[in-house]
Amino acid sequence: MAARIISIANSKGGVGKTTTCVSLAEAFAASGMRTLVVDLDTQANASLLIFGHNGDEHLFQAINDYSTISDWLLENFSAGEQRRLSDFIITGASDVSFKGKPLPLDLIPSSPRLRKTERELIFDLTKRGYSMEALQGQVGKRLRDDLNLLKAQYDVILFDCPPGISVMTETVLAASNLIIVPTIPDFMSTLGLDLFTGDIMKNLRDREIETLPVVLATRFDGSQHQQVVLGAMRDAANAAETEFAIFKTIVPLKSGFATNPIELGPDPTLQAKWPGDALSIIEQLLQEVREKLA
Numbered sequence: 001m002a003a004r005i006i007s008i009a010n011s012k013g014g015v016g017k018t019t020t021c022v023s024l025a026e027a028f029a030a031s032g033m034r035t036l037v038v039d040l041d042t043q044a045n046a047s048l049l050i051f052g053h054n055g056d057e058h059l060f061q062a063i064n065d066y067s068t069i070s071d072w073l074l075e076n077f078s079a080g081e082q083r084r085l086s087d088f089i090i091t092g093a094s095d096v097s098f099k100g101k102p103l104p105l106d107l108i109p110s111s112p113r114l115r116k117t118e119r120e121l122i123f124d125l126t127k128r129g130y131s132m133e134a135l136q137g138q139v140g141k142r143l144r145d146d147l148n149l150l151k152a153q154y155d156v157i158l159f160d161c162p163p164g165i166s167v168m169t170e171t172v173l174a175a176s177n178l179i180i181v182p183t184i185p186d187f188m189s190t191l192g193l194d195l196f197t198g199d200i201m202k203n204l205r206d207r208e209i210e211t212l213p214v215v216l217a218t219r220f221d222g223s224q225h226q227q228v229v230l231g232a233m234r235d236a237a238n239a240a241e242t243e244f245a246i247f248k249t250i251v252p253l254k255s256g257f258a259t260n261p262i263e264l265g266p267d268p269t270l271q272a273k274w275p276g277d278a279l280s281i282i283e284q285l286l287q288e289v290r291e292k293l294a
């Protein structure tokens with residue numbers, strides 16, 4: 001069966017997108033699914049978190065080898081070369097050990113250069129008379145084509161999206177079978193939520209896609225304030241005209257989720273990477289995600 005595509009996105013920063021993406025991807029891989037993560041964020045946090053202990057060396061290597069998502073963008077749209085997304089995959093990128101072997105998880109890494117690449121591309125194409133829509137259209141078409149080719153090789157492909165909206169994010173959201181929107185249930189973090197999910201929904205409706213983005217409450221601290229906001233989020237998800245659904249699983253604010261590959265040392269087990277009850281909460285989320293994809 002063709003791979004299912006999951007995007008983890010929220011225009012708000014620091015809400016747990018990358019943590020959700022990487023932990024879920026590792027849980028998918030551990031369950032025997034052929035799993036690929038595509039890092040769309042110029043911060044390259046997902047790439048570093050997946051590479052693990054020697055993350056900066058691996059990332060440096062990928063950047064030197066012109067083997068990041070930034071190079072895909074640059075080569076296809078600026079250098080006029082044709083290179084498929086599949087050329088940029090790093091197989092077995094994770095340093096997690098699982099049942100005595102490396103966890104089989106593949107990655108298309110990002111690069112700090114991505115921000116500059118996107119800007120240069122927009123500048124270059126507008127100079128050549130293209131509109132922003134035309135650029136979006138071209139990148140979108142190429143991304144969809146490449147993604148369709150990749151689907152045969154995997155069971156699940158996860159995209160870690162940057163905060164805000166980028167040229168690639170919109171295309172990826174529209175190509176997704178499931179959009180996960182991690183959200184801290186507090187006043188500041190939920191301010192833009194309706195706007196963001198409404199925006200996603202408009203985009204999807206325009207493309208006749210019927211799927212509701214699913215909010216995941218993250219960094220829940222159990223305070224009175226967060227309980228009230230969480231309750232309001234659940235009510236909104238259950239309302240008749242809702243533009244988002246919500247997971248039952250709640251990710252608590254706990255050090256077990258703030259994993260630090262440098263401190264962990266090389267080749268940690270999955271349990272060591274997500275200590276305490278973090279792993280069992282991730283597995284609970286995995287179960288719900290599987291149900292949504294079924």
Ligand SMILES: Nc1ncnc2c1ncn2[C@@H]1O[C@H](COP(=O)(O)OP(=O)(O)OP(=O)(O)O)[C@@H](O)[C@H]1O
Nearest residue numbers: 013014015016017018019163219252253254257258
């Ligand atoms: N449940 C949690 N409990 C405690 N710390 C967490 C939890 N989830 C994430 N963190 C920490 O919070 C910070 C932000 O998380 P993360 O990088 O996953 O968010 P993000 O939405 O991807 O951020 P950005 O918008 O910058 O990409 C990180 O330092 C991470 O380790």
Ligand SMILES: [Mg+2]
Nearest residue numbers: 017018041045
């Ligand atoms: Mg992130």
